[in-house]
Amino acid sequence: MEVVVFSLLNGLLYGLLLFMLSSGLTLIFSMMGVLNFAHASFYMLGAYLAYAMGGQIGFWPALFLAPVLVGVAGALVERYGLRPVHANGHVAELLFTFGLAYLIEEIVKLFWGKQPVPYRVPDVLSQPIFTLFETTYPAFRVFMMVVALLMFGVLWLLLKRTRAGLMIQAALTHPHMVGHLGHNVPLIFMTVFGIGCALAGLAGVIGGAILVTEPGMAHSLGPIVFVVVVVGGMGSLTGAFVASLLIGMLQTFAIAVGASIGDLLRLVGIPVAPHGELTGITLAQIAPMLPFLLLVLILIFRPRGLMGARET
């Protein structure tokens, strides 16, 4: 019981962190058709900026300022990097973001070194907020869940209830037509890219404090975020939300459950030897594989993703 409850909480936490990253990426991906390999790098930038600024101005101002700065950086990258490259096609864009991801990583190493930096949450948030089965649960984790859920709500309202949101939704499928009606589509692209990066930055401010702030942090989350976008379906905020939670839970539970493949097979009535080479592999061992297995299967059997507007 204890294992289930804590796995549920951790899965939710991890899933919500994935959502904060993938919400921006799914809009960017479906609108511009560009696989932004550097998206998780903006997440890393958010963490490092919050660490650097937090020392000077404190955590709370940094919580707001760091994402804003990351968003501005993202908008500039779109305007002066991606937009000129766009003229040369998607492959050039792909290579551009690929290069950008490494560039940001090297810049981070240059400024803050290769070792993790001691980025911690403020004392008020590191207090335990409740105790469950004699284990305490830190307030910061609850804070992160609240921020992620708020973000989902605000984004959803912006997209569905405002005129700017309508333009974004229309531009997801028919950017040219939106332009023909007199709306500045390049400006919409730049804004969405900037906001998407700002959200990734916000995820970094929070995720960096919960996990660890180090130059490899973009690499460790980047691929999973792509899985979320494809599984959720291009351009679907709700899809990204559902897929994030799904993958968060999937990974956490696979690690928490101590069973092996042999145990599972016996459970469904297939008798196998207990410690065979294959049957002895535990679920925890294959946990890192599961999201990518899901990615491959979704691409084969349901290319639109769970709730996608169109094929990937």
Added chain:
Amino acid sequence: MSALADTIATPPARRASGEAMLEIRDLHAYYGKSHILQGVDLDVGAGEVVSLLGRNGVGRSTLVKAVMGEVPPRGAIRFKGHWIAGLPNHRIARLGLGYVPEHRDVFPYLTVRQNLQLGVKNPRRPGKWRLEQMLDMFPNLARRADSPAGVLSGGEKQMLTICRTLMGDPDLMMIDEPTEGLAPLIVRQVGDLIAEIARAGVAILLVEQKLSIALDISHRVYVMGHGRIVFEGTPAELRANDGVRREWLEV
């Protein structure tokens, strides 16, 4: 002459070169290496209805696409005194040039009402066409006002795209193949709508294949063949000219 044509105001006198609302001079366009437009000259005056006729593949759609920059244009295009060749499409639209592309690009996941709302360029300065008025005009759209536009029939989508562009208060509308693949009754309705728009003083450049509609509602017609204008005149002149019709229009 049909009843439709009678409803349109008397054609404004053909303007002397240099005064038309839309002037196209020596326009060329390419798809890769193929030379689609080979030096097209075309004028549309204020309040004038002009049809661009011709068989499939002669470059009629490419012409309107080149005006909007969908296909890179080479040549001179002037609209209301502004040189627009190569401008971003939203800036061209904001000068008052509306474009309804041939594929009836409704925003499928937005409702009919939201589609119409996005036609408005500046919500603080609404134009002379009102959303409720559009819905009154088309009961079919009104009934589906809050359904996703993706579920509409082909004819309803066509009405919606024309109405949506109209919401932006254009001075000239370029409408590409509005009746393609529609049932005769719907074709009639589209023709009526275009006549209604013309009566309100909006100039129209209509790309059409159905001669009957085009000849009924146009003040002037151009016929295109192989990337060039091969005939220019009034509908009556085209009706009288068997040679042009046989060589460039009839299948």
